[in-house]
Each structure stands twice: as C-alpha cells, then as structure tokens.
Amino acid sequence: MANTKKSDAFVEFERVQKSYDGINLVVKDLNLSMPRGEFLTMLGPSGSGKTTCLMMLAGFETATHGDIRLGGTSINNIPPHKRGIGMVFQNYALFPHMTVAENLAFPLEVRKIGKSEREEKVMRALGMVQMQDFAGRRPSQLSGGQQQRIALSRALVFEPELVLMDEPLGALDKQLRETLQFEITNLAHELGITTVYVTHDQTEALTMSDRVAVFENGRIQQLAAPDKLYEEPENSFVAQFIGENNTLEGVIKEIKGGVALVQLDNGDLIDAKPINVTQAGQRTRVSIRPERVEMDKSRLSSDAHTLKAEVLEFIYMGDIFRTRLRVAGSDAFVIKTRNAPDQIRLQPGQIIDIGWLAEDCRALDA
Amino acid sequence: MSDSTANGLVLAADGTPLKRSLSRSMRRQKMRAFMLVAPLLIFVLLTFIYPIGVMLSRSVQNDIVPETLPETVRVLGAWDSSSGDLPNEVVYAAFMRDMSVAIKAKKHTRLGSRLNYEKTGFSSMFRQSGRKMKKLDPVVDAPFKDKLIKIHKGWGDIETWKTLQTYSGLYTSGYFLNSVDARMTPEGMAWQPEDKQILLKLFGRTLVMSLIITGSCILLGYPIAWLLSNVSPRSANLLLILVLLPFWTSLLVRTSAWKVMLQQNGVINEVLVWIGLVPDGERLILINNQFGTIVAMTHILLPFMILPMYSVMQTIPPVYLRAAKSMGATNWTAFWRVYFPQSIPGIGAGSILVFILSIGYYITPEIVGGTKGVFISNRIAYHISSSLNWGLAAALGTILLIVVLALYWAYDRIVGIDNVKLG
Ligand SMILES: Nc1ncnc2c1ncn2[C@@H]1O[C@H](COP(=O)(O)OP(=O)(O)OP(=O)(O)O)[C@@H](O)[C@H]1O
Ligand SMILES: [Mg+2]
Numbered sequence: 001m002a003n004t005k006k007s008d009a010f011v012e013f014e015r016v017q018k019s020y021d022g023i024n025l026v027v028k029d030l031n032l033s034m035p036r037g038e039f040l041t042m043l044g045p046s047g048s049g050k051t052t053c054l055m056m057l058a059g060f061e062t063a064t065h066g067d068i069r070l071g072g073t074s075i076n077n078i079p080p081h082k083r084g085i086g087m088v089f090q091n092y093a094l095f096p097h098m099t100v101a102e103n104l105a106f107p108l109e110v111r112k113i114g115k116s117e118r119e120e121k122v123m124r125a126l127g128m129v130q131m132q133d134f135a136g137r138r139p140s141q142l143s144g145g146q147q148q149r150i151a152l153s154r155a156l157v158f159e160p161e162l163v164l165m166d167e168p169l170g171a172l173d174k175q176l177r178e179t180l181q182f183e184i185t186n187l188a189h190e191l192g193i194t195t196v197y198v199t200h201d202q203t204e205a206l207t208m209s210d211r212v213a214v215f216e217n218g219r220i221q222q223l224a225a226p227d228k229l230y231e232e233p234e235n236s237f238v239a240q241f242i243g244e245n246n247t248l249e250g251v252i253k254e255i256k257g258g259v260a261l262v263q264l265d266n267g268d269l270i271d272a273k274p275i276n277v278t279q280a281g282q283r284t285r286v287s288i289r290p291e292r293v294e295m296d297k298s299r300l301s302s303d304a305h306t307l308k309a310e311v312l313e314f315i316y317m318g319d320i321f322r323t324r325l326r327v328a329g330s331d332a333f334v335i336k337t338r339n340a341p342d343q344i345r346l347q348p349g350q351i352i353d354i355g356w357l358a359e360d361c362r363a364l365d366a
Numbered sequence: 367m368s369d370s371t372a373n374g375l376v377l378a379a380d381g382t383p384l385k386r387s388l389s390r391s392m393r394r395q396k397m398r399a400f401m402l403v404a405p406l407l408i409f410v411l412l413t414f415i416y417p418i419g420v421m422l423s424r425s426v427q428n429d430i431v432p433e434t435l436p437e438t439v440r441v442l443g444a445w446d447s448s449s450g451d452l453p454n455e456v457v458y459a460a461f462m463r464d465m466s467v468a469i470k471a472k473k474h475t476r477l478g479s480r481l482n483y484e485k486t487g488f489s490s491m492f493r494q495s496g497r498k499m500k501k502l503d504p505v506v507d508a509p510f511k512d513k514l515i516k517i518h519k520g521w522g523d524i525e526t527w528k529t530l531q532t533y534s535g536l537y538t539s540g541y542f543l544n545s546v547d548a549r550m551t552p553e554g555m556a557w558q559p560e561d562k563q564i565l566l567k568l569f570g571r572t573l574v575m576s577l578i579i580t581g582s583c584i585l586l587g588y589p590i591a592w593l594l595s596n597v598s599p600r601s602a603n604l605l606l607i608l609v610l611l612p613f614w615t616s617l618l619v620r621t622s623a624w625k626v627m628l629q630q631n632g633v634i635n636e637v638l639v640w641i642g643l644v645p646d647g648e649r650l651i652l653i654n655n656q657f658g659t660i661v662a663m664t665h666i667l668l669p670f671m672i673l674p675m676y677s678v679m680q681t682i683p684p685v686y687l688r689a690a691k692s693m694g695a696t697n698w699t700a701f702w703r704v705y706f707p708q709s710i711p712g713i714g715a716g717s718i719l720v721f722i723l724s725i726g727y728y729i730t731p732e733i734v735g736g737t738k739g740v741f742i743s744n745r746i747a748y749h750i751s752s753s754l755n756w757g758l759a760a761a762l763g764t765i766l767l768i769v770v771l772a773l774y775w776a777y778d779r780i781v782g783i784d785n786v787k788l789g
Binding site: 081154 | 683688690
C-alpha cells in the first residue's frame with residue numbers, strides 16, 4: 001500500500017457508481033487504480049457490469065456518482081473524442097465503407113496529421129499485426145481473425161496510452177483466440193500501453209493479464225495477479241468462479257495457530273486455513289483445488305485430519321486423471337492426479353482416505 | 367469419381383459431362399419455380415405489359431389515314447407538292463371514292479379529328495364536307511375537283527393536300543415531335559408556333575419540381591428516420607405508426623385538406639393574418655401554384671422516403687459511432703464520415719422511389735397545382751380523356767418512361783444500383 005502513491009496511478013476509479021434506471025445500481029462502489037503499462041482484465045459473469053465500467057472509462061456512459069481519473073485528472077466531463085483512448089470492440093466495428101487502410105487512417109485524419117506521415121503510420125500499424133498486404137481490402141473481404149487484427153491495429157495507430165478491449169476475441173474459435181491472445185499481450189507490453197481488457201473467459205484472463213479484477217454483481221470481488229487469484233481466492237465466489245474447485249460446507253469449531261478446525265455437516269472434522277472467518281460457530285464454505293488433494297498419508301502431517309472417500313468415477317484425460325469421489329455426502333468432489341508412471345489408477349467402488357495441507361484448504365464465507 | 371476428367375471436361379459418375387447432368391437435375395427444380403410464378407406472370411402479361419405495349423405503339427401508329435383513304439394515299443404519292451399546283455383530277459376522284467366509303471361507315475369524322483391535331487380546321491372541314499359529299503355519286507358526278515372546292519374551299523388549299531401527303535404513312539414520328547413542341551411539316555421538322563410550345567416546359571417543370579420534392583423529402587425524412595432507428599423499439603413503433611398514418615386516409619382527402627390549409631382564406635393565411643405577420647389585403651398565394659404542389663406532394667410522398675431510410679439505418683449498429691468517437695472524431699465528423707456514408711443506400715432507395723412516383727403523379731397537382739403547378743402527367747390525362755389525342759398521350763408517356771429509365775441508368779452509373787436497399 002505504501003508504495004502505490006497517488007501519482008503512480010494512471011487510471012483510477014474512485015467510489016464509482018452507475019445506475020441506468022435510477023432503481024438498480026449496476027456498478028456499486030467501484031475502486032480501482034492501475035499503474036501505467038499494466039494489463040488489467042475485468043472478468044466476471046454476464047451482466048456483472050464489466051462493459052459498463054469500460055464505457056464509463058471511454059466516456060460513452062456517465063458515472064452516476066464518483067470520480068474517474070486518467071493520469072491524475074478527472075475525466076468525468078471530457079467527451080469521448082477528447083480522451084484519446086483506443087478501443088477494440090467485440091464485433092470489430094470496422095467501417096464497412098472504408099478500406100483497411102482508410103479505417104486505420106481515420107483516427108489520424110481527424111487528428112489532422114499530414115498525408116505522408118499518415119501513410120507511414122498506417123503501414124507501421126499494419127506491420128505490427130502482419131497485415132500490410134491487406135491495406136486495400138474492405139473489411140467484408142477479411143476473415144474474422146484478420147478483422148480483429150485490423151481492429152487492434154486501428155486502436156493502436158494513433159498511439160494512445162490507454163487501450164480498452166471489450167471481449168475482442170469473443171467471436172473467434174479457440175485456436176485463433178490463443179494466437180491472438182499471445183499477439184495482444186506481446187504488443188501491449190512491447191508498446192508499453194496500459195490495457196483494460198474485458199472477458200468472461202477465465203483462461204484468457206489468467207493467461208494474459210498482470211492483474212485480474214473479478215466482477216460480480218457490480219462489485220470487484222477480488223483484484224489480484226492471476227496466480228494469487230487462483231491459489232488464494234479471498235471469498236467463495238472467486239474460488240468457485242476461477243478454475244475448478246471443491247466445496248464443502250460446515251461450521252467452525254475453533255481457530256488456533258492460524259488453522260481452523262471445521263466440522264462438516266456430516267460430522268467429520270477437517271483442517272483449513274481461515275480466510276474470512278474469524279470465530280468459532282460461524283458457518284463456512286471450505287474450498288480445495290482438485291490438484292491439492294492428497295491420497296498419500298505419508299505426505300501429510302501426522303495429526304492431520306483425513307476423510308473417507310468412495311471412488312465414483314475414474315476419467316483418463318491423457319496428461320491427468322480426473323477422479324470423482326463421494327466425500328462427506330457430496331457426489332461432486334473431484335481430484336486430479338498427474339499421469340506419472342507410479343500413479344495409482346483408482347477403481348470405482350474403492351474406499352480411500354484423502355487429506356490436504358491445511359494451507360491448501362481455505363475456509364471462506366458461507 | 368465425379369472429378370474424373372476427359373478432354374478437360376469434368377465428368378459425373380456415369381460418364382456424362384458434369385455440367386449437363388447438373389443442368390438436367392436442376393431442370394425439374396427450375397420447372398417447379400416457374401410454375402409458381404406462372405399465374406402472376408400471365409396476369410401481368412395480359413393486364414399490364416400487353417396494354418402498355420399497345421398504348422406505347424399508339425405513339426407511332428398512323429394507320430387511320432392509309433386505312434380510311436387507301437386510294438387517295440396511293441395516288442397522292444405521285445403528286446409533287448413543291449410544284450405549287452393542286453393535285454390533278456385523279457387524286458380528287460380517288461378521294462371522292464374513299465370518302466363515300468368512309469362516310470357510309472361514318473369514319474370520316476374520326477379521320478378529321480386525327481388530322482386536326484396536325485392542322486386546325488381539318489375536323490370541321492371533314493364534318494361539313496361529309497354532309498355535302500354524301501349527296502354526290504363517285505361515278506356519275508365526275509369530275510370532282512371543282513365540285514369539292516366548291517363544297518369547302520379547303521380542298522382548294524395546297525396545304526391541305528400537303529398535310530394529307532405528309533401523314534399518309536402507316537407510322538409517324540409526328541406525335542413524338544408534337545411531344546417536344548415540334549411538328550412535321552411537308553418541308554420537314556419545324557417548331558410549333560410560340561403560343562403552342564408548352565410541353566417541353568412542362569417536362570422541364572415536372573423534372574425540376576420532382577427533384578425539389580425529392581430533395582425536401584430527404585431533408586425532412588432523414589432526421590425522422592434517424593430518430594426512428596435510435597429510440598427504443600416501443601417508441602419507434604409508435605413513431606412508425608405516426609409516419610404511416612397518412613396511408614390510412616385517402617389520397618383525395620389528404621390533398622383536399624391541403625386545399626383547406628393553403629387557400630387564401632385557409633387556415634395558414636388566417637393564422638398569419640391573425641398574428642399580424644401578413645396584412646389582410648396581402649394574403650399569401652400558397653395554392654394553385656408550384657408552391658402548393660411541392661408542399662402537398664412532399665407531405666404525401668414523405669413516408670416513401672422515410673421507410674427505406676429507416677430500414678437501412680436500422681442495420682447500422684450504433685457501435686460505429688462510438689468507434690469513431692473513441693478514435694477522436696467529433697460528433698459531427700463521426701456522423702458525416704461514418705454514419706452518413708452507410709445511410710446513403712437508404713437515401714438512394716427513397717429518392718428513386720419518391721422521384722419516380724412524383725414524376726408521374728397526377729391527382730395532387732391536378733387539385734392543388736392550378737395552371738402553374740401541373741405536371742406532364744396532367745397533360746397526358748388531358749389528352750387521354752378530353753382531347754382524345756391518344757397518340758400524343760402515348761408519345762408523352764413513352765418519353766416519360768424513357769426519361770425515368772435514363773435517370774435510373776445514370777443513377778446506377780453514379781451511385782450503383784446495388785447500393786440501393788429497400789429493406
Ligand atoms: N444501456 C443500458 N440501459 C439499461 N441497462 C443496461 C444498459 N446497459 C447495460 N445495462 C444493464 O447493466 C447490467 C450490466 O451490464 P454490462 O453490459 O455492463 O454487463 P457485462 O458485464 O458487460 O456483461 P456481458 O459479459 O454479458 O457483456 C446488466 O444488468 C444490463 O442489463
Ligand atoms: Mg459486456
């Protein structure tokens with residue numbers, strides 16, 4: 001906290017609220033501050049307010065309350081065309097009546113940049129996405145991926161410091177998405193651009209971003225680097241939303257020495273790390289990643305609690321094995337094990353003991 | 367293998383060329399499609415295309431002259447009109463024989479009215495002569511030259527025979543020349559006398575006023591269409607109903623309503639006088655002139671402009687404007703450089719529709735146009751129902767059709783017809 005001084009922040013949302021109809025708050029008390037050059041992703045389920053936030057930043061929606069600052073100055077009253085923010089839209093929004101080159105020249109033309117400089121910049125921007133040969137084509141003569149590349153270079157051609165992208169890869173197939181994800185992050189880092197990226201694909205968010213803001217219901221539930229988000233979710237929404245996750249419900253028996261003893265609803269006891277539970281008697285949801293579940297008792301501490309589990313299903317997935325278990329009355333408990341030569345392949349019907357390190361099991365809000 | 371080739375031809379499985387077997391398999395499908403269209407096609411052919419063809423062919427037909435006066439036409443061909451002499455007795459005798467047949471069949475008056483289009487006086491000459499010639503016998507009473515000249519001095523006028531000779535063919539370009547204020551004389555083409563030159567002016571006025579009407583429809587319709595495509599669907603529906611409301615009342619009623627509005631003691635003038643903008647003695651003349659026609663027709667044709675515009679604008683996603691603004695364009699630049707070009711197909715479609723409708727509009731100019739605000743179509747109607755000069759009416763109609771097609775072609779060359787979208 002001490003090292004993020006106010007002047008370091010390039011993009012800032014301070015207590016921002018937004019309501020379209022005067023009844024419901026679509027964005028509730030949003031606080032966010034981004035340093036220059038950061039790649040930040042807004043991730044969240046549909047309708048959680050991601051696009052709304054982006055549109056407020058771009059100037060197409062006004063904040064109902066609060067302050068949005070860019071480079072230290074409030075932009076609440078600056079119209080969109082003076083904000084100098086590059087944007088990439090989900091359906092590309094390439095102007096159909098202009099060629100690719102004319103599309104790219106447009107932002108330069110409105111900035112009254114001379115013809116020769118304009119052409120040079122257009123070709124350079126097309127070069128960044130390897131699309132120089134397509135300068136004379138119409139957008140309708142390009143494939144989806146090519147259109148997306150052009151949309152990207154059009155957002156970059158006038159060298160904005162901040163670029164916003166709203167699900168830019170939403171309409172593309174998986175393979176193309178992966179290529180373009182890579183290209184986008186590379187370009188953003190090379191050019192030192194600050195990027196706000198919206199998606200509801202968590203893999204995309206985890207692989208591309210410096211930090212991810214998980215949205216739910218108009219609030220940021222957690223804002224953290226991808227690894228922290230995955231390994232240390234701060235509440236059960238984030239734990240559920242990011243990656244695969246096993247959840248067990250119970251009541252806190254006691255909290256001692258940084259470990260919480262949790263009594264599950266069927267009476268079994270387990271160890272967990274208290275995250276947002278503070279006292280005995282609270283209801284909790286414990287969360288454990290499938291790959292952190294241990295079947296080998298020798299790897300656990302001697303006094304660790306274990307649970308009995310019945311194997312329901314064994315799925316061979318190539319690199320990993322995915323096993324579904326019945327644990328503490330829940331049929332949806334999944335464990336993942338690496339396909340190693342010495343790995344045991346479990347049989348349905350088998351009864352095994354499972355456990356975990358207390359710090360891998362997080363006791364979260366119920 | 368269906369892609370096996372022999373002599374560069376792609377062959378189907380059974381060895382026939384792929385093209386042929388494809389067209390064979392498509393034939394049934396084509397037949398079925400044709401059968402579906404056939405009833406309408408026959409209906410249109412019989413009730414629309416054929417009558418139009420007949421009508422248009424009237425613009426050059428002149429068979430009434432050679433059919434009514436077959437012998438006269440034949441012998442008149444040998445007469446040298448530039449000699450300065452009247453035709454000889456052979457022509458008069460032939461004319462007498464033709465006429466006595468025609469008079470019996472009561473066809474001579476029709477011929478008279480036909481020739482009256484070319485030279486005034488023919489109609490009454492044929493009618494009066496007919497009565498007296500009925501009493502002559504084409505064999506016994508020869509020679510006829512002096513008798514006929516006595517019956518009507520017109521038969522002693524060399525111009526009469528010149529006109530007959532000029533219009534003795536089965537076909538004539540006379541109607542088309544008439545349409546452009548010219549006429550065919552024995553000496554070749556000549557302009558109509560100054561006081562009869564009205565048709566070219568009328569064509570010009572029709573074109574100019576149609577352009578003005580189209581222009582004012584664009585100006586008034588564009589903002590409405592824009593609004594329609596940018597409000598919520600519910601309000602758009604309501605607005606659309608308002609736009610279409612005029613269609614629910616008869617054209618005649620709407621035009622008459624404009625009469626009530628625009629006349630000198632009509633609503634608009636009363637209001638202007640009442641608020642003191644116009645002195646009572648100098649009420650504005652808003653009707654029975656071009657202004658009246660333009661106002662009323664703009665109002666009536668406006669929906670035909672708004673609807674195509676709307677249907678095109680509806681398909682332009684608002685995200686384009688946002689994209690333009692995010693790139694630094696002001697509201698105006700974003701509109702002008704990004705939105706407007708994409709709405710041009712709608713303007714084009716609306717303009718063609720309104721222009722073509724207005725160029726042939728009849729009823730509104732007739733009611734509110736007075737004499738200065740009428741269109742060429744009113745003239746066509748006049749020739750069809752009053753003067754009964756169907757040949758001229760057909761020629762005028764043909765020219766109108768050609769003008770429209772030419773404009774259509776020009777539009778295609780300049781804007782491109784595939785740029786037109788009606789929905
Ligand atoms: N123009 C608008 N008028 C009224 N309500 C709106 C408007 N735009 C969005 N909303 C509402 O605001 C909420 C948040 O919408 P938003 O578009 O920000 O969601 P999102 O997180 O981008 O979702 P998605 O992932 O589906 O794009 C939704 O409940 C939506 O119905
Ligand atoms: Mg969205």
